[in-house]
Amino acid sequence: MMSEIIYPTLDLFLYDLRDELGDSAGDRPNDRVNFSLKLPEQLRASIVQRDADIEGEYVELSGSRGTRQFDSRSLKYALKGYYYPVRLGESYGLLLDCSVKHSFRHPDRSQTEKLPVSCFADLKAELELRLANQKSSIGQVWMLSGQIPNFTPDNAETIARSCCQIPELELDWDRDFRGKSQFAGGMIFEFWRYGFKGAIASSISDSISIRNIHQIQDNNTVFIAIYPDSETAKKASQLDFDWLRLFAYRSKIIWAYGQSQYLRQQLKEDFDLIKQYLKDFNQSQTRSLNLKKLRQILLDAQNTFSNYSIHLNYLNIQKRTIEVNLLNYQRRMERIKQRLTEEFKAENELEALKQLEVLKRFDDDVEHRYLLQIQNDCESFSSGVTLLGELINSIRGITEIDQSERDRNFQNTVAILGVGLAAGSMVASIATQFPGASDPKEATKYPLGSTLSQLGIPDPWLVPAVSATASVGIGVVAAVITALVIKLIWFFKK
Template sequence: MSDLIYPTLDLFLYTLKSPLNATEEEIQKNKATFLAQLPPDTQFNDADIEIEYLELTYPPQIDLQPTKEILEGYYYTVRINDTYGLQIDCSFKNQLEAQSAKYFEILKAEITQKLNSPLSTIGQTWMLSGWLPGNSPRNPEDIAKDCYCALFTGSWQPNRGRFLDATVFELSQTDNFNQSIVNVNNHINHNAHHVIIAIYPNRDSAEKAAEFYSDWMGLFCYRSKITWAYWQSRLAKESLVNHFHKVDKNRQVINQKHDSQEKQNIANSQTILNNIDNILQKYTIDLLNLSFQKQTIEINLANYQIRLALIKEKAGKNNQLDFLEKFSNLAQKKYLPQITKDIENMQLGLQLLEDTINATRSRIEVEKLERDRNFQELVAVAGAGIVTVSLIKDTAKDCKDIFQQVQFFCKYPLSASLMLGIIVSFVVWWLRKRWRY
């Protein structure tokens, strides 16, 4: 069945040039991996300047060099602030005859083959487009659904709109987050997708739409960074909760020993407190990361709204792009309030942990001081006894002075001195205890 003339598939994917806390070596590695997606002889120029939108190659569009003669396409690379963006475009050369929707499989296979090495992406968008043959009897939505099902799995539940007289459909798996959309490196899984399908009524409309590719590049970049930042915030929150549980578990161990009046090992308790301090440091870092992700969403949401407004103005009044505002509303009404609430809760958690741990540390210090005092008490009492024994032993042995009147001391000098030493130790202990209270 012939559905579309000049079916075209575009992949927009994004990777961070300099992730948070990345070393210079990691930054250069990211750059090399990104460059590996392009032909070896590509002239790449990434000027070390802060700029919102910078084309990275000369010429800006590099021939795709498809493996099949019936295909054509190009690479287009940019840097948008701190993010590399890559567009890979692939189309059927024939602009006269309509092709079946299933031919998009050929286009996707060609694009996938051009991805030379694993690229850690923060997001990607697939755009499918083409124009209807004259007097086409098929409903544009039926054609769009066939195109989607040829490339992706999942239910057909699109957002709908109009753009340059085209019927446009949007589908996404990245608006509702779960573990399945993230790979082992915590990057967006290539199987998770954001898809735009545009069915144009004629060639003129499709050619005019080609002028908007740079606008889509920016818009989809901001969208990817928002979804990426939100996912990072979910990971940060999960880490914070785990840290909280670890601290609380260690605190409970100390409290259980204290409540049961179990003899505590001060060294072990201090080790537990040091472990808690290390966890609290990680907790603080994750809390800062949570705030950073919120700021990232706020900045990119503002950029998304500005770019969308420019697209609307450029396209004219006879367009219905409200479906693209749904993502903006999602970020504004769900993502940001959720992160804000998480930050508030985790800050309260940090304060609670710090207060609890400070109290626990104070109690251990008191117990340590008490043990030191008891030890000093033992030294003082024992010392008094030992001095008494050493002073009396020789005198009692020679039966001198008062010991002449008590034959027991003369007959048993060692026992006598020990007995007096014990009596003196008891008296010293009793007096020190009385003076303390």
């Protein structure tokens, strides 16, 4: 039957954070703990011992044996598999493998029994049980593989289509199918569904940060590899460690792209604030100057400028992350192409390249869609930095000019009052030195004294009144003259 497969195997390639740019010193132990929770208890101690602070591009974390084997069983099948945890630079990687050895009805047919493709549901349930519901923080890729008798590309596609009918795999041929190609003597099919759980604008909240963007991503990548016989399948399994690295680069690219969309939403919200600040600023220019409002706009703009600059820098970091991982992805594909030519008897490099066509499509999408979009976002949002800088400088200039004007007016006022008081004090001190200055009768001989006497000032108070009036009058005159001189000086300076 076309819905049967021999030695079905399910591989999960899973990736976690370890030491990302911008992480705090306390993040690495937490990342290590989160990763170790996906492993059996006896493996966790070796993770701590072998995961030294010294950086390594590729470090096996399970000891010298590399893999940790396990045996298990489902309701119908005897299962076997292994863990293979590694450190990949600044990330953790885990290859978790599980195969059906045989059904309980035919223990004598180990690895040769024809089984319904529905057994992949048992394999997935086993792997998810071993992960204890722990999710990857970067991404993961599933790979289903097996052998079929009477192999043809059409028969292989029939099996792949049958796998899409398994509810637990959450695959839809019409929705998720991305491509197919001959590969290593068999056929390989790619399925990929990517997006965000709901609109990203409504998904992002205070509880979602750039480090846990995976919580709102829907990233389901599945490969199905079908081979004609056990010898071909066994030889193709030698590529598992190439897959482990290739899918790491792929997952990191998608993870960085998801972060870029998070940052894009943050920048968009901040850019809307910038436009509102500019509108408020322009309105304040058409009315009487409201320094209190301008200072509030300045404060808000400075806060936004800080957040906006950080988000824009992080967006550029995600762009570089994608560029680096895309380059590594291309190099790893080149290595696989060489292996296909040298070890898997591809006729020539062109034939090997054709076998990688299904993987090359992702390469093209990243280069011509995702990177271009992020590049456009970086360029578009960069204008916000310029606008914010000009707005802040304009408000600062206005407030500084106003403050300078206030300081100048204050200084002028002090100067005018000082001259007036000095002149008045001088007159008061001189007036008491004149002969007869203390005689009220003598004071009435002068116009000022006569006027004050006629106004009803009694004789005992007439002399002080004359002195005070003269002092105030001279002080006022001196102050007025000083004010006129100051205005003339500023007039000629303009």
